[in-house]
Amino acid sequence: MDAGQNVTLNRSPKTVAIYVMANFSPFHISVPVMAFGAAMPDKTYYKPILFSEKTGIVEGQDAFSIKVEHDLKSLDDADIIVIPYWPDTEQPISSDLKTSLNNEVRKNKIIMGLCLGTYVLAFSGLLKGKKAATHWAYEKQFAEQFPDTEVDFNALYVEDGNIITSAGTAAGIDCCLHLIRKNYGGAIANHAARMIVTPPHREGGQAQYLATPVPISTSDQRINSLLETIRKNLASSYSLDAMAKNVGMSRRTFTRRFHQATGRSPMEWLNHERLHFSRHALETTKLSIEEIAQLAGFPSTQSFRRSFIDAFKVTPTKWRQTFSI
Structure with missing residues (x-):
């Protein structure tokens, strides 16, 4: 038996509700879908579902579209809510989504904002007085836009209470693996990492591995x-x-x-x-x-x-x- 499977073979899978927004990024959506779905040993650990504010076809980037069968009401039954992306950092979220997220966070559910999904949590007011991470290219903008949130510059991911936020796309994988490890142990997280073909564990406090530009020449x-x-x-x-x-x-x-x-x-x-x-x-x-x-x-x-x-x-x-x- 794989270590970690001794949790219980009769467990009910945790429902992971993954938000699909208009003009979504296909890659960002696929990260939590795979991490909590195909990368797991079987379907007894998590049940990923896709939700939007309305059911039906949601158009994304690069000629992608997704048929979404769950709306905001589905969050009542979710254990984990994942916001994997946000296409416009200047565009506030709808009042319905804001209300739903605030209702669910009061139930102490895990809410994850991956990459620019951190903006959705900030627009919802969920990050007031909290520490958070986001994509390195937007850290300064985010800090100025949401001064009541403490930005952990360069962190891969940050867990503050039941709110978890991550940096860019690859860090979103680290963030998902972190939660899998918390829920089911290292062996299951390592299995998921092998399926995704990524290092099994990077601490959230590690810096985003940036190839920081070094000036080769100047005007002087x-x-x-x-x-x-x-x-x-x-x-x-x-x-x-x-x-x-x-x-x-x-x-x-x-x-x-x-x-x-x-x-x-x-x-x-x-x-x-x-x-x-x-x-x-x-x-x-x-x-x-x-x-x-x-x-x-x-x-x-x-x-x-x-x-x-x-x-x-x-x-x-x-x-x-x-x-x-």
């Missing part, structure tokens, strides 16, 4: 020359005064011009560049952590580990295990 040719020199010699040490002298500027002028050119202070850019190099080396080489730290220019292996964890919320070793080619 003297700054460009400095960037190129530093990139070729990351192992060297660099002071603010030395960098300013290299481009023939005063320290104050250099600091201002550098920020205008790159969007960062010189030392922020240097640390970012060293982390960028380190991340690439972890993914593509067999160099030891100590060797990578030295080549990147960190003063010690310990400082490298601290900087890496601060930036990505995981250790260099864990990053290599997850992303090595």
Whole structure:
């Protein structure tokens, strides 16, 4: 017997109601449908259903449409409600959906907002005074739009009471696996992860793994020359005064011009560049952590580990295990 199946073989499946909105994203809808459906060992764990505000055909993106057989009344019988997406972050939700979600949250049901589905929960007022995650590209906008919600910048997913929110699409998978693990244990969550072909467990506090853009060149040719020199010699040490002298500027002028050119202070850019190099080396080489730290220019292996964890919320070793080619 698979570990985790000792919960009970006569259990009633938990009904997972997944919201289908006009102009839905097919991929976002499919994530919870598969996670709570085909990825499970059998149908005794969850019963996914699709609901909308009205039954019938709902038109989505990219020539997709879905016939939805459940409306808002179906939420009465749901154990878990999933909002997988929202196509327009400036468009408030309907009063009927808002009322229904507020009614269900008072029953202490689990309500999940995946990716931009977090906006639906915010529009409903469910995130007031709570902590939440959303897609990294919308974090700043979300924080400004809903100042009464604490945005956990870069988190994969956040659980605050019976409300769970996640970052972008892949993090939605992590979020679903997190709930499966809570409901039925690690063995069942690992089974679902294998079926989806994804790592079985990433902590919600891990940073969204972003390939953050690094300016290759700027409009300032003297700054460009400095960037190129530093990139070729990351192992060297660099002071603010030395960098300013290299481009023939005063320290104050250099600091201002550098920020205008790159969007960062010189030392922020240097640390970012060293982390960028380190991340690439972890993914593509067999160099030891100590060797990578030295080549990147960190003063010690310990400082490298601290900087890496601060930036990505995981250790260099864990990053290599997850992303090595």
